[in-house]
Amino acid sequence: MTRVISMKDAINEALDQEMSRDPTVIVMGEDIVGGAGAPGEDDAWGGVLGVTKGLYAKHGDRLMDTPLSESAYVGAAVGAATCGLRPVAELMFIDFMGVCFDEIFNQAAKFRYMFGGKAETPVTIRAMVGGGFRAAAQHSQMLTPVFTHIPGLKVVCPSNAYDAKGLLIQSIRDNDPVIFCEHKSLYADEVDVPEESYAIPFAEANIVREGGDATIVTYGLMVQRSMEAAENLAEDGIDCEVIDLRTLSPIDMDTVLESVENTGRLVCVDEANPRCSIAADIAAQVCQEAFAKLKAAPRMVNPPHTPVPFSPALEDLYLPSADAVASAVRKTIAS
Amino acid sequence: MSDDRIHPIVMPKWGLSMEEGKLSSWLADEGADIGPGDDIMEVETDKITNVVEATKTGVLRRRLGEEGVVYPVRALLGVLADRNVAEDEIDAFVGTYDVPQASGRGDAADAGPVYEFIETPSGRLRYAKRGESGAPVVLVHGFGGDLDNWLFNIDALAEVAKVCAFDLPGHGQSAKALPDGGLEGLARALGQFMDGVGFDAAHLVGHSMGGAVVANLALSAPERATSLTLIDSAGLGHAINGDYISGFVGAQSRRELKPVLKDLFADPKLVNRKLVDDLLRYKRLDGVTEALSDLAASLFAGGRQTTVLAGPLGRIECPRLVIWGGEDAVIPASDAYAVDGAVVEVVAGAGHMVQMEAAGKVNELIIRHMAGS
Numbered sequence: 108m109t110r111v112i113s114m115k116d117a118i119n120e121a122l123d124q125e126m127s128r129d130p131t132v133i134v135m136g137e138d139i140v141g142g143a144g145a146p147g148e149d150d151a152w153g154g155v156l157g158v159t160k161g162l163y164a165k166h167g168d169r170l171m172d173t174p175l176s177e178s179a180y181v182g183a184a185v186g187a188a189t190c191g192l193r194p195v196a197e198l199m200f201i202d203f204m205g206v207c208f209d210e211i212f213n214q215a216a217k218f219r220y221m222f223g224g225k226a227e228t229p230v231t232i233r234a235m236v237g238g239g240f241r242a243a244a245q246h247s248q249m250l251t252p253v254f255t256h257i258p259g260l261k262v263v264c265p266s267n268a269y270d271a272k273g274l275l276i277q278s279i280r281d282n283d284p285v286i287f288c289e290h291k292s293l294y295a296d297e298v299d300v301p302e303e304s305y306a307i308p309f310a311e312a313n314i315v316r317e318g319g320d321a322t323i324v325t326y327g328l329m330v331q332r333s334m335e336a337a338e339n340l341a342e343d344g345i346d347c348e349v350i351d352l353r354t355l356s357p358i359d360m361d362t363v364l365e366s367v368e369n370t371g372r373l374v375c376v377d378e379a380n381p382r383c384s385i386a387a388d389i390a391a392q393v394c395q396e397a398f399a400k401l402k403a404a405p406r407m408v409n410p411p412h413t414p415v416p417f418s419p420a421l422e423d424l425y426l427p428s429a430d431a432v433a434s435a436v437r438k439t440i441a442s
Numbered sequence: 443m444s445d446d447r448i449h450p451i452v453m454p455k456w457g458l459s460m461e462e463g464k465l466s467s468w469l470a471d472e473g474a475d476i477g478p479g480d481d482i483m484e485v486e487t488d489k490i491t492n493v494v495e496a497t498k499t500g501v502l503r504r505r506l507g508e509e510g511v512v513y514p515v516r517a518l519l520g521v522l523a524d525r526n527v528a529e530d531e532i533d534a535f536v537g538t539y540d541v542p543q544a545s546g547r548g549d550a551a552d553a554g555p556v557y558e559f560i561e562t563p564s565g566r567l568r569y570a571k572r573g574e575s576g577a578p579v580v581l582v583h584g585f586g587g588d589l590d591n592w593l594f595n596i597d598a599l600a601e602v603a604k605v606c607a608f609d610l611p612g613h614g615q616s617a618k619a620l621p622d623g624g625l626e627g628l629a630r631a632l633g634q635f636m637d638g639v640g641f642d643a644a645h646l647v648g649h650s651m652g653g654a655v656v657a658n659l660a661l662s663a664p665e666r667a668t669s670l671t672l673i674d675s676a677g678l679g680h681a682i683n684g685d686y687i688s689g690f691v692g693a694q695s696r697r698e699l700k701p702v703l704k705d706l707f708a709d710p711k712l713v714n715r716k717l718v719d720d721l722l723r724y725k726r727l728d729g730v731t732e733a734l735s736d737l738a739a740s741l742f743a744g745g746r747q748t749t750v751l752a753g754p755l756g757r758i759e760c761p762r763l764v765i766w767g768g769e770d771a772v773i774p775a776s777d778a779y780a781v782d783g784a785v786v787e788v789v790a791g792a793g794h795m796v797q798m799e800a801a802g803k804v805n806e807l808i809i810r811h812m813a814g815s
Contacts, residue, residue: 108559108568108615273726303618305726311695317715361697 136197565617573600584650588614612733684745756782
């Protein structure tokens with residue numbers, strides 16, 4: 108049965124259902140249960156924004172509050188994954204990943220390769236990403252390209268509650284390390300979500316809008332902005348196809364290429380900083396694989412190459428807007 | 443102002459979620475004589491494109507809707523009226539036409555829940571119930587389908603009957619565990635569903651695998667079937683498109699599923715993004731792939747139908763109607779003639795999903811069949 112729930116509740120439900128289904132699934136992180144020194148479930152925080160609230164009461168000690176040391180508990184999660192558990196480590200903000208890069212980049216991402224395929228590391232690392240939350244430069248970054256760059260990691264960034272549930276379940280069941288990026292500005296967004304468990308396979312982009320004039324490729328919060336741009340453009344007779352990548356590694360380039368071969372025009376919309384971004388990657392791959400089909404140069408819509416500003420006025424200007432997306436589409440059509 | 447001589451032509455409401463639709467094209471000219479079943483216009487929603495057929499007789503006096511424009515559900519798009527109705531009467535009708543609130547969710551709230559659930563020994567089953575009076579009717583979908591396969595039929599049949607459509611075990615939003623016994627298990631679930639909604643007997647209508655399910659119940663418990671309607675039905679011959687079955691069960695992505703679904707319709711254009719997405723959402727649910735694989739292994743092993751009921755169906759007293767889409771690419775239309783003593787109607791230009799592709803015709807045939815039973 109489906110009902111309308113928020114992305115935050117969909118993530119909670121995915122964790123709950125996988126913990127019920129599979130006793131090897133454990134959840135660890137800072138303040139995900141009750142916070143340091145708290146007496147227990149009565150005042151349980153359930154994480155900094157309450158995503159894991161209620162799980163401790165159901166699954167008890169399979170949820171662990173950890174010390175404030177990302178390298179220690181992410182390292183523990185990676186180690187536990189190699190020894191038969193399926194840990195889900197929550198890292199609050201992806202901005203904090205820097206302190207545990209060795210555990211992620213040099214250990215988790217390399218084991219399968221370095222042990223000749225004999226080792227598996229089924230760890231999921233959840234973290235909030237993205238801006239618009241007035242959380243300043245150290246809690247607002249969109250670091251998806253950093254992880255997409257590393258072979259051996261899978262990178263997921265859902266745009267809605269339905270995808271979040273199915274992709275998180277797939278992440279937990281997957282036998283490789285997955286970086287699961289949750290946009291905090293989407294937590295309250297609600298859509299139809301089935302009560303039953305379901306898994307959405309990786310590397311299957313979602314065509315959220317069909318159109319023949321231009322292809323907009325995006326993910327995460329930018330899916331909404333791109334859809335808003337597409338609806339505005341449709342009033343002027345410009346019909347955009349909007350592709351939600353859903354997973355950045357592995358990536359579904361077939362769907363992107365098929366669409367661009369049809370439209371001949373590409374706009375890549377990415378909340379990450381522009382240099383070496385997902386947008387840059389898509390644009391480069393399309394140029395290499397489908398140059399002859401392009402009717403105009405691909406365009407990228409990213410924030411500027413600066414940290415995320417704390418000033419609300421500047422932060423609003425920093426994030427790509429629907430108008431910025433529409434303007435980029437118009438430029439590809441005009442050229 | 444409302445009288446029997448003037449009939450509004452409005453944007454239809456196909457299913458709970460439909461709030462608006464695009465008038466893609468008019469299929470009748472202004473001034474044309476129209477009768478029930480005649481094509482009036484083509485409407486496109488995010489789910490499906492289909493033809494709107496007339497239900498009344500008259501002259502198409504006004505085409506108000508513009509092609510390519512999106513209108514809310516129940517918006518006035520045209521006027522059908524007797525030739526002798528004066529022009530100013532038509533203008534007055536149009537001028538005072540009160541468009542009902544077009545919010546789908548609002549309508550659903552007014553009419554009560556559209557989908558209900560019932561606990562049976564075969565698990566929790568989802569169903570939809572329409573119509574207040576008349577004989578009971580149960581609609582049973584096919585392999586991999588769900589009750590929305592009757593989107594264009596349930597309301598039309600509900601005008602003369604009490605209609606229930608439900609999701610078989612393993613399908614739609616019903617429990618995903620299959621009852622034991624393959625086809626017999628599904629027929630048992632049908633009987634249990636009828637017990638649950640209080641139907642001792644009903645006009646049983648089955649599509650594809652659902653046809654074999656209703657036939658099975660009619661043979662094992664003849665008192666429960668007032669009449670049988672078998673639409674592009676399984677269980678009447680051995681032949682089946684095995685590639686369709688294995689392709690449907692195996693497809694994991696939109697790219698894999700879409701070409702498979704083209705076998706369902708004579709007009710492949712009907713396979714749109716939303717149809718594929720909805721089916722993928724269903725197929726991704728835990729337990730669905732296993733249920734479909736088990737059913738396929740039991741009913742369609744090696745690309746052949748294992749159960750053929752045509753012989754015994756030819757010897758029962760229950761009135762039987764067999765409807766087939768002439769272009770069916772899943773089960774051959776020649777199977778339509780396998781049941782002795784059945785009334786057979788083959789609808790040209792329609793495929794396996796004939797109840798969707800030629801809904802008006804199929805509804806009319808079922809209603810006439812029930813009236814004569």
